[in-house]
Amino acid sequence: MKLPSTKEIFQRKFNTLSKIEENFVNSHFSKNSNFNIERLLYSCDDGFVILRRYSLEDINNFEVRDIQKNVVDFLKELPYPTKSNKKDQINLFELLRKTIGLELRIGQTINLGSSGGGIKIGDEFEIDGFVILTRKYSDLEDIQETLVDIFKFLEINSEKDKLNKKVKQLLFEIEDRDFLIEYKDLEIQERELELERGKKNIQLLSQFNPNERNEEIIYPNIKKPFYFCVLGEVSDQAIIRKELTHFFEKIGLGINEWNVDFYNNSKLEKTNILKSLIIGQSKYEMIITGQIFHHSGKGNSRANIISELKNDKYISHKIGSTPKDKLTPDKLLHSLDLYLKELI
Structure with a gap:
């Protein structure tokens, strides 16, 4: 069986997750036409987080972000912008836990303020309404094929990396061996020349006056x-x-x-x-x-x-x-x- 290429694997993953995001959210909540919707899908190691933000401003349509963490760990640091300054990111996990006692977990489907234009947090700041879903890949049958492809790809890449390292090591050993052989040849040539010079020096010394042996070499x-x-x-x-x-x-x-x-x-x-x-x-x-x-x-x-x-x-x-x-x-x-x- 021909294994898929890297591009094919991640394109398939993107398409699958995009379809899941579209169908899964719409099956729980109807699209609110009064707001623009930012659709973010965080693809983690063992699952994913779907986050829809409802805003009156022009915002991004859909984006998949690859997260090199487990879902549980990522949820604890999930960023979310405030209305006053989109660059000012808050920790959504801590915000919900401290204000309404809600702790984000895998398997949840939560809708807060998506139809009312947002949520005001005391006198400090206001955020756009959102819908959030958290699932593990194992919960969805239609993503299994994608995961199998990804695991195969990672396994093949791992073996390929090991082989590349071994080949590089062998090449370095060969280069070192050839270099040392060449150096030894050069060293032998130097020693032969040194021996010849030594013979000439002995001949010159034999002609010197013994009383002049302490003079400096010029x-x-x-x-x-x-x-x-x-x-x-x-x-x-x-x-x-x-x-x-x-x-x-x-x-x-x-x-x-x-x-x-x-x-x-x-x-x-x-x-x-x-x-x-x-x-x-x-x-x-x-x-x-x-x-x-x-x-x-x-x-x-x-x-x-x-x-x-x-x-x-x-x-x-x-x-x-x-x-x-x-x-x-x-x-x-x-x-x-x-x-x-x-x-x-």
């Missing part, structure tokens, strides 16, 4: 001013800046001859930072990556920024930390030192 080819950026999360920006100040002082760069900009994952998602990292257009000399979520980065065509930065059009970059760890000062200084040694 990076003769470093550009001044030297600007670089950090992408991803770091452990503590303040501590990193402090350590960088000491580092650059040792290699002869003053406070105004270097700068670092930090872009955390939140900034990466909102900013197309990649445009500012292209060779020949960037103010930065290099990039160091920290903890980067694989979906971070606006404007990247690949699955993650680290993969995108492998493109030759971007400036040099170093992987400072794993995707799951924040970048620490030691790891940042290590990555910076490796880059500067490549300039020698």
Whole structure:
């Protein structure tokens, strides 16, 4: 059997409730031609409330309002406008209980002031006359089919939501796996390059005079001013800046001859930072990556920024930390030192 669509279900519900409202009220009370009638049908979880307001003013004809509550709970907060100010809503349940001792319940059919033009409540305010009916869906045979359709629809939607959540979770797991594999490949490449640089450094050190070993390391080819950026999360920006100040002082760069900009994952998602990292257009000399979520980065065509930065059009970059760890000062200084040694 073909199940109805969402639109069909709620259209059928609307039509059924509209027909019930029209026939059910008219079977109890004749239409008063002297007044305009506002017809409100509140569709609750287990039943409905029909409220007809009789007024000399122009008012809405018919409206169904979906209420995500049981009828008993909704009746206790049923709103109703006053004549003096339609925006001034009163609690009809409390009004009837306190003035005439009537408590709204399921199964009632009440008519107050529908033919007399309204009800005056002391010297305070006046309300239009109304007819109110409260019923449970189970009391009406002609609404059972609609309810069955709705329950089927909700059950199907519930299973669909569970399936969608499971699919999304699997997709995230697949993306995480692919990202970690790609990161490991990049990490291996970095380690191989580091090993090659280490061999070259050993050769250079073997040529140094032992008496000169305590001299400061000089990076003769470093550009001044030297600007670089950090992408991803770091452990503590303040501590990193402090350590960088000491580092650059040792290699002869003053406070105004270097700068670092930090872009955390939140900034990466909102900013197309990649445009500012292209060779020949960037103010930065290099990039160091920290903890980067694989979906971070606006404007990247690949699955993650680290993969995108492998493109030759971007400036040099170093992987400072794993995707799951924040970048620490030691790891940042290590990555910076490796880059500067490549300039020698």
